[in-house]
Every structure is written in structure tokens, then in C-alpha cells.
Amino acid sequence: MSDYYPPTQEQPAVPPAEPPKKQRRWVLPTLVGVGAFILGIGAGAAGGETDPASDAGAEPAPTVTVPGSVPQDQLDELEARAAELDQREADLEAREAAVAETEQKVAEGTIPGDGIFLVGDDIAPGEYRSEAADCYWARLSGTSGDFEEIIANGNGATVVTIAESDYAFESRLCDEWTLVQ
Numbered sequence: 001m002s003d004y005y006p007p008t009q010e011q012p013a014v015p016p017a018e019p020p021k022k023q024r025r026w027v028l029p030t031l032v033g034v035g036a037f038i039l040g041i042g043a044g045a046a047g048g049e050t051d052p053a054s055d056a057g058a059e060p061a062p063t064v065t066v067p068g069s070v071p072q073d074q075l076d077e078l079e080a081r082a083a084e085l086d087q088r089e090a091d092l093e094a095r096e097a098a099v100a101e102t103e104q105k106v107a108e109g110t111i112p113g114d115g116i117f118l119v120g121d122d123i124a125p126g127e128y129r130s131e132a133a134d135c136y137w138a139r140l141s142g143t144s145g146d147f148e149e150i151i152a153n154g155n156g157a158t159v160v161t162i163a164e165s166d167y168a169f170e171s172r173l174c175d176e177w178t179l180v181q
């Protein structure tokens with residue numbers, strides 16, 4: 001049997017079959033990504049050049065040195081350190097000279113006017129005289145500065161007997177002390 005339609009009826013129109021459309025959803029995102037990448041490269045290249053005055057807080061550019069040369073700021077720093085060491089050496093020599101002079105006076109039986117002197121190490125026990133009018137002296141049992149360590153003290157020109165049992169002798173604003181006995 002065949003499909004027979006009576007002449008009064010029209011046969012329904014069947015649209016011709018079209019091939020399915022190809023999906024191209026990847027094209028637009030890909031083009032956008034490539035464009036953004038190219039714009040990023042261009043912006044990075046343009047932003048690489050900056051005005052040094054606008055980089056107030058930025059690190060300075062490194063100094064390029066030729067092998068065997070030293071930058072001037074390092075030379076200046078080394079010269080300043082050398083001058084400081086020279087001054088320290090001169091100060092040390094002056095102190096050593098003062099110590100040598102004090103040791104010579106002590107060896108001669110005198111005590112320089114000002115200082116704290118250890119009995120037995122710096123000075124010998126004995127009877128000493130000073131002629132200064134405004135002199136302070138103290139025989140000490142220690143050198144911590146505690147009031148209780150004062151064995152005896154006084155002011156003015158006097159004769160002081162420093163005992164072997166004394167730990168130290170302090171002298172302020174005094175003339176030279178001379179060994180009497």
C-alpha cells in the first residue's frame with residue numbers, strides 16, 4: 001500500500017534537511033585572551049620607563065664598578081675609619097704615657113694628686129703628706145663606693161698613714177702625696 005492522499009488534501013511540506021551548524025564558541029574567548037595578552041605586553045613595556053624624580057622611596061640603581069676600582073663613597077668611609085683609628089691610637093699612647101708617669105711617681109714614693117689607688121698594687125703602705133688646702137682623702141676597705149667602705153677620711157693639708165690592711169686610698173683635689181716614712 002502506498003500512501004495515497006486524496007486530491008483535496010495537500011501533502012504537508014517537509015522542510016529540506018539542513019546540515020547541523022558548527023559550534024564556534026571558542027573563537028570569541030580566544031580572540032579576547034590574545035588581545036588582552038598583547039595589551040599587557042604593550043603596557044608593561046611602556047611602564048618600564050619611569051622618571052627618577054618620581055621614585056623618591058625607590059632603591060638607587062646599583063653602582064657599576066670596574067674590577068680593581070673602589071667607589072668613592074667606600075673610599076671616603078675607609079678614610080674616615082682610618083682617621084678614627086689614628087685618633088684612638090694617639091689617645092692610647094697618651095694614656096700609656098700618663099700611666100707610666102704615675103708608675104714612676106709611685107716608684108719614687110709619691111702618689112699623684114687625684115684618683116683611687118690600690119694599696120700594695122698601685123701604692124705602698126706608709127705615712128704620706130700633702131700640702132693642698134682644699135684636699136679630700138679617704139682610706140677605703142673596698143672600691144664599690146659604699147659609704148661603709150670608708151675607714152677614715154678628711155679635708156685639707158695633712159699627713160695620712162695608709163695601713164697594709166687598707167684596700168685603697170682615694171685622693172681628690174690634692175697635691176702630690178709624698179712618702180714621709
